[in-house]
Amino acid sequence: MEENTQFKILRNVKRLLVYRPPTEPSRFVLGEGADDGRSEAAEEKGLKTSAAELAALARYGRRLETTMAKVQAALTGGAWVEEGETLRAECAALEKQWAELRPVLLAYDATADNLAERPVSTSLEENRKIVERLYRLPANKDVVMRHIMLGTEPPLKATLVFMEGLTNGQFVTLGVIQPLMLLADKRRQLSGDGLLKQISEQLLPGSQVKQVGKFRDVQAAINMGDTVIFFDGAVEALQVETKGWEHRGVDRPMTEQTIRGSQAGFSENLRVNTALVRSMLRATDLVTELIPVGARTRMNCAVMYLESVANPKLVAEVKRRIKKVDTDYLNDSGLLEQFIGDRFILPLPQALSTERPDRVAAHLSEGRVAIILEGSPFALVVPALFFTFFHSGEDFSLQPAAANFLRFLRLFGTLISTILPGLYIALTYFHQEALPSELALAIAAAREEVPFPAWFEVFMMEVSFELIREAGIRIPGMLGTTIGIVGAIILGQAAVAARIVSPIIVILVAITGLASSVIPEFRMALFARLSRFGLLLASVTMGLVGLASGMLVMTVALCSMKSFGVPYMVPVAPRTVAGLDVVVRGAAWQRERRPDALNPLDPSRQAKNSREWEQGLPAGEDDK
């Protein structure tokens, strides 16, 4: 029915006068104050602890009652002979459980609240409860608890716990559950203190099986993708390696591609990465130590070194620093580097970051230490020295002359990339007399119609170039190329045609941009780009005096810096035995010594004469 005007007026008046509750729900505001419920939560927590302990005692009581009933039935029913073994095992389990609960009865232990520190209980039910509390079950659907019964004599209850998605489901079914359920028949007598040992030796075909006694280890195992099996009456649990999460396969390195040399790059899987290194460096004394990092996540971090070569002090220092990292979560090796590297004012890399196992292997053989963090496809190699960042993976595969040419080119590119804009501004602004007359006139003619000062031109173009570079990386897929083309047109032709910049600046910025791209290490290239702006500013202020001052400060800073105790500018400053691998690389057979600055246990890389074949006769000419 259509409302008339009177009705509409009445309705609106009613809306004004009559209170109605708001239709929108109240907004969520996370407040923090004295009455934020934390004290109540603490009280509740204490009550929960007490309740849990009481529940554990109650469970023990019920179990005791059941067992006694069984014993009574067996004694009265005359089945003692058949069931005697089963009942004896149950009684033994009860004894162990009692021994465990006794302290709870005597005193409410404060540490019992920390579930991770609690030992694995003999009571399966108790263990299940703790796992449920640790993993917030049943809310958490990732964690799977599978209860099984082993058909042994007596039957043995067990609970498997694993993380869905991190484990290889097929292996859990075929390699863990199936053997336990099918192979454990009545002929097997599984009991006593050696229960777990028997199971791991007779029933579990997994490559790595070990016993864990505390819930901290249980958690670590489950979080790492292993399966933990609790057995009723056992004081420890079994950890079976079932890792099998999805990960990228071994692929070509994305940022360190080479024409010669290995084409394999690291992936996100720690074990795959360590195996890649080991496949390149098949030495028995190549040690891979695993150190968990992160207070909450406990990400595994592999520290690799050649024990017969690496300086023990260096290895100990690396491990010490990693062990002392106290943070919640590390998602990348670059983040780890910030935690373990020395503090320094300039943003210079203190560890070589590489995704090439062959480079890691080469550095390990020199006495360095590699750090591979779980989930990161970049390994860190320490200590890293300034000149190392200008070496590439294929330098060692090329003849010395070619490799040296490339190295000089990179260093020249770095110099150009760092100082060229500043030098241009210094010369054109303050020291025009240094320019040949023709060049000075050409620059003046090119700048004639440009309304901005030269420094502003350079600054604007450099910033534009950086914007295009960053946009090209961030924009996904083919659009990146498009942005590059559009940017190049804007930077080049259009900007000149619009008389915003002079052509010589376009050339300068293009050369600078290209030169900065020859630095193999991304972070060193970034430092060169940042320095460029600093030197540009100094040059704008004080011409060549500013440029020289800036360069000097950079040099002194570099000379003051250390990477894991080794001066950054070694072997140039301080001077050490270079070993023909700084800027100029000697022939492979000439590089007899390992880097002196690393103080390796074995300073010799190869024999004095590693081409002994030259001393002998060519093959087939022995009888001439």
Add this chain to the structure above:
Amino acid sequence: MSYQPGRMGVAEGIGLTYIVMLPRVFLTSPAVTISSMHNLAWIAPLINWVAALAVLYLLAGVTARVRGDLYTVSDRLLGRVGAWAMAIFYTALFILDAASLLRQFAENTLLTALPGAEFRMIIFWYILFASVLVYFGIEGIARSAYLMLPFIAGGVAAVIILLAPFYDFYRLLPWQGAGVGVAVGRGLELVGLNLGALLLFVLAPSFQKPATMMTAAFYGGGVSALLRTVVIFFFLLAFGVGDGMEKTLPFYEMSRLVYLSRYIQHIEALFIIIWVITGLLAIAIDIFVALYLIARPLGLPSIRPLVPAVAMIVVNLAVIPPDLSAVIKADGSLVLLLSAGVFGGPLLLVAVAYIRKRRKRTWSG
């Protein structure tokens, strides 16, 4: 950063010594030397270096028996008051040297590189960067100085080679100049230009043993003396005594003279880079050594908080002379004072050590 410097070796010692002794070759010093010694002026650096080396050798003999830095040695030989006096004396010398270099480099920057700049801005720039270098520590400075050695020597060599068409060997005649006696006397007066070599004994704990220090002093000071000799020698070849005496900045004038073709005609601007690097490093080293000598007797755990204060003192001392001629005059007087420093302190220590040794022998005999 503790006042105790880091671990250094011969290379770092060479770097520190030559760079702290070199800067005046880029200033008015060669012209002043020529004005008093005429054609034999080039021998002055060699004379004063040999004299300084002899003093350092004697001092090394003392430190071989009484190990430690200059303050410790003074403390052992002269007592607490004597050690304090030595520390204060050498602190003053190094601060005055820093101030003089700061003023001269600032003045010359204004004259040659940045004629349109504000003088206070240049002074501020130099002292700011020198303070930043001190902040990084002596190890970094020493290593950088060593790194710069080939570039500086190469730059000087390049100028000398490019000036080949302008050399006239008759300008060296008469070869005895104002007389050999004058040359030796004046050469000894200028021994203060080698005060920098004493820093090896000030920072002795860094250099492990006296042999390291003497090797560093020999080569570092030797390189510096050789460069100074070479510059004056070729300056005389290019300009002669008459013109040479009138030049305020001989090395700059030499680089200005270079003309090979229309593409290599003005290279003097590029040598500003070498001057600035040498000057900044020398000022920073002077300030560091002064800070060390302040911190040592006071037992201060760190010198960093003192850097701004000492930098301010250096700036205030630097701006006292009213004009460039006053600066040159003051620097001449300062070099004489520095010469007293080179001879005075070490010879006093050597004498006391000798007397004590003799007394011991007498008593024991």
